Amino acid sequence: MRCKGIDLKLTNHNLEAVLAALPDPVFLITESGRYAGVYGGSDPSYYHDGSHLVGLSMFDVLPRYAAESFLEQIRMCLERRCMITFEYDLGGRDVKGLDDSSGPKDAIHFEGQVSPFEGLVDGEKAVIWVARNITKRYRLEEQLRRISETDPLTGIYNRRRFIAEITERLEEFTRYQEAASIIMLDLDNFKQLNDTLGHQAGDNMLCKVAHACRKVLRNVDLFARFGGEEFIVLLPHTELEVATVIAERLRQTVEHLEPLNANVSPVTTSVGVGCLLMHDSVDSAISRVDDALYRAKRAGRNRVEVQSVADTLANGVSEKTI
Numbered sequence: 001m002r003c004k005g006i007d008l009k010l011t012n013h014n015l016e017a018v019l020a021a022l023p024d025p026v027f028l029i030t031e032s033g034r035y036a037g038v039y040g041g042s043d044p045s046y047y048h049d050g051s052h053l054v055g056l057s058m059f060d061v062l063p064r065y066a067a068e069s070f071l072e073q074i075r076m077c078l079e080r081r082c083m084i085t086f087e088y089d090l091g092g093r094d095v096k097g098l099d100d101s102s103g104p105k106d107a108i109h110f111e112g113q114v115s116p117f118e119g120l121v122d123g124e125k126a127v128i129w130v131a132r133n134i135t136k137r138y139r140l141e142e143q144l145r146r147i148s149e150t151d152p153l154t155g156i157y158n159r160r161r162f163i164a165e166i167t168e169r170l171e172e173f174t175r176y177q178e179a180a181s182i183i184m185l186d187l188d189n190f191k192q193l194n195d196t197l198g199h200q201a202g203d204n205m206l207c208k209v210a211h212a213c214r215k216v217l218r219n220v221d222l223f224a225r226f227g228g229e230e231f232i233v234l235l236p237h238t239e240l241e242v243a244t245v246i247a248e249r250l251r252q253t254v255e256h257l258e259p260l261n262a263n264v265s266p267v268t269t270s271v272g273v274g275c276l277l278m279h280d281s282v283d284s285a286i287s288r289v290d291d292a293l294y295r296a297k298r299a300g301r302n303r304v305e306v307q308s309v310a311d312t313l314a315n316g317v318s319e320k321t322i
């Protein structure tokens, strides 16, 4: 073996030393999931000592779901004859027989790089599996993602997350006709509340509305602040009829909120409701609900209006759903 141009023939002994010094653990694993060799992983703050795994099968030491999913990666790698990269969580407690006194205490998020091994190991095909602890990077990415999709004032999702979600739901609707509905709320005469009690009071009211509405929705409903004093809900697997009932519940929830001050009237909201239709785009779906909302405003506020029946039928949704 050559090493960066230095004519160094590695003996088995110093080859072992090189492998042991590798920072990330490297596993030689056979096609059937047996650990034939474990090398490296020399930093105990990042990795447990996995040397006891040699000779054991993944099915002896890992939870069944993990062993099955890892075996699938090995199969894919050998079939495609190229490196496969994928991410997974595996804590020390998930691996039977690990010495718990050393290594990281929390679950680790790994990036696994699985490459075909040239040659056979005990008559079996095998792979080289490099496991990198990317927990710090992963947590940071999660934190950034959370920040990028959260409204800082109310703590609920923001418009960006809503658009991402509705884009996904539209794909699902086009492919499987899986119903989904949208509810849009716009608080009534909010400028007056700001002007009377001040912007800070207005902010407090927005938070109160957000928290109260979130409570009456299902966990699967995506509730977001769409802008200023506008909120929006995406209700997956929900037909228009049901969404209309939920819209009315949201309207009442806002109406029954305690006013911030005895001298001001309760806050109310106008509400528009719609459902996804064939050939919808994100813009067309939202603008139909927006039209319904503005009909509610024009009709005197504090009421629910639904997208027009003509709109709904013209777009190929069966009458059953409206």
Ligand SMILES: Nc1nc2c(ncn2[C@@H]2O[C@H](COP(=O)(O)OP(=O)(O)OP(=O)(O)O)[C@@H](O)[C@H]2O)c(=O)[nH]1
Pocket: 153, 186, 187, 188, 189, 190, 191, 192, 194, 198, 199, 200, 201, 202, 203, 206, 227, 228, 229, 297, 301
């Ligand atoms: N406190 C506070 N006010 C906001 C925020 N975003 C928007 N607003 C206010 O919401 C008010 C919206 O006013 P308009 O668009 O005139 O609507 P409205 O007074 O609610 O009247 P209608 O919608 O017609 O019922 C403005 O005064 C904005 O300043 C916010 O983050 N905090």
